[in-house]
Amino acid sequence: MAGEFDLIERIKARIASRDDVALGIGDDAALLDLPQGRQLVVTADTLNAGVHFPHETRPFDIGWKALAVNLSDLAAMGAQPAWCTLSLSLPDNDAAWLDGFLDGFLELASSHGIALVGGDTTRGPLSIAVTAMGWVESGKALRRDGAQVDDDVYVTGTLGDAAAALHSLFAGAVMDRVLRERLDRPMPRVAAGLRLIGLAHACLDVSDGLLQDLGHICERSKVAAHIDVDALPASRSLRRYAPALRRDWQAAGGDDYELCFTAPPTQREAIARIAAETQVPMTRIGKIVAGQGVKAFDAGGVEWLPPRAGYDHFR
């Protein structure tokens, strides 16, 4: 039977370090060297079994998603990811589960050159809390409060796939593999976020539904947004799975982990170039206007109301 320290050793044995980690796993805390002229960007997200992922999710995918949702927050700030911590609450000391979890977590970590530098391991209901850290050039981060009237509103990738996968799961329908992958393995838009620095006026990642999340940009920037709900980018799988419901999921689903950002019309060409170079589609979906709140319209110009605003843990 593996004990707490065996589990920690199992983790330690597999991690890659970085030159800027002066002290990693094994002491009371980690020591990290932050480059001159940079600001530390810190974010934390918790995944609870049954809330943030279906109970039967594979350990690999839980590991991947636990880091991905945090990297998505760093991406939304335009940050260069560097370090992370991992706090695990595990129902039992299942070494095989941990190995599968680490396969997913560390595959994503290594593809972004991010080092695991510490954490905590306790017994309890399955819950994973990750803190991700990165850096931006001082004063250059992409924030929520910079949107300006007449900005274009963009979103990366496609929306609604993960919400469709969840719907399909609850309905007991045959799961489309592409949709399921979008639920289990979100791709944090790190490269796109880095390239949007100096270009985008405001940015966030879409995790709780586009309209609700864009509402945060509007609130913080003291502006309003008009969205064309028929312009929202949809995958082929989504169009095939439920054409009648796709707008609901795209506008107000959740778990998309795409970036939503605003930029002045003078940047349209630059943004098209970045989309081509990063191979991340960037679709213009609306405008920033004076006022407050987010309104959606269909292709015919009629206001479109979502069935619900977005995800809220306490509602």
Ligand code: ADP
């Ligand atoms: P302390 O009791 O001082 O908090 P721990 O015994 O909890 O220390 O942890 C020992 C070392 O192992 C610390 O460096 C801690 O950051 C690291 N650690 C513990 N759990 C994890 C984990 N799940 N992932 C990464 N590092 C971990």
Ligand code: MG
């Ligand atoms: Mg501890």
